[in-house]
Amino acid sequence: MLKKLLTVVKVFAFSTFYFAQVGINTSNPQTTFHIDGAKDNATSGAPSVLQQANDFSVTNTGQVGIGTISPTEKLDVSSGNVRVRNINSNIGIGGTDRVVVADATGVLKTIDFTAYSLFHARLAADQSTTSATIATLMFATPVATSPFYAYNTSTGVLTFNQAGNYLVTLQASFSNISAGAQLLLGIRPVPDSNYLGRGSHYAGAATPALTSTTRIGELMNYTTVIVVPTAGYQIRFTAAPNQSCTILSTEMGPTGNGNVTNVTVQKI
Secondary structure, three states, X not given: OHHHHHHHHHHHHHHHHHOOOEEEOOOOXXXXXXXEOOOOOOOXXXXXXXXXXXXXXXXXXXXXXXXXXXXXXXXXXXXXXXXXXXXXXXXOXXXXXOEEEEOOXXXXXXXXXXXXXXXXXXXXXXXXXXXXXXXXXXXXXXXXXXXXXXXXXXXXXXXXXXXXXXXXXXXXXXXXXXXXXXXXXXXXXXXXXXXXXXXXXXXXXXXXXXXXXXXXXXXXEEEEEEEEOOOOOEEEXXXXXXXOEEEEOEEEEOOEEEEOOEEXXXXX
């Protein structure tokens, strides 16, 4: 009988040790390892959010919480800043290293921010315009884009999914024009109102006639910054020459062929 009793005691003691939770400054540890920095936790029940603010915890799955007893990541900080005092001694490599950002819940992630912030599209096809008419430039499916943007290839409307400052460069080549013709590139809001930005250029000479092997126009470009006030803000890119002409999607000549009318937008 005594042997059986000792065996039960040993099993109970082993189980208590095996499943024990260690608490420092608290007799009521909530995780495998729990430090109550300010000794303000209650002797029973879970501490409040305010009481947890000075706590440090480690769960049985190896997740560490600072200011929380319920960490959901390998390191979970409830609030506050993280500081690395000697970080400047470890310089990143441009073009290789990635930018660290926080998602909506505070989880750190890495992105290639240059690619992530960029929108670039090229004119889908040649566009004919009439004198003094504001034509919307119709770009093809973007070559580069990100969750910051949504572009409608049917309407030519670009929607911004995040407020902020954006650098815009708009370039176009105009053909079938005479010397002195005014060329105007612009950015207009949707619904339509005054230009958010516009640039004018006067053709120095008449453009060469379009042929099957030669397609050369008068090139102009315009760069500006636009301020997007809210997510969902919409704009369109326009051309408004003072005489009828053709806006070229590509140019062809003795030095080669390639796209010439395009737009680039980058969040800054």
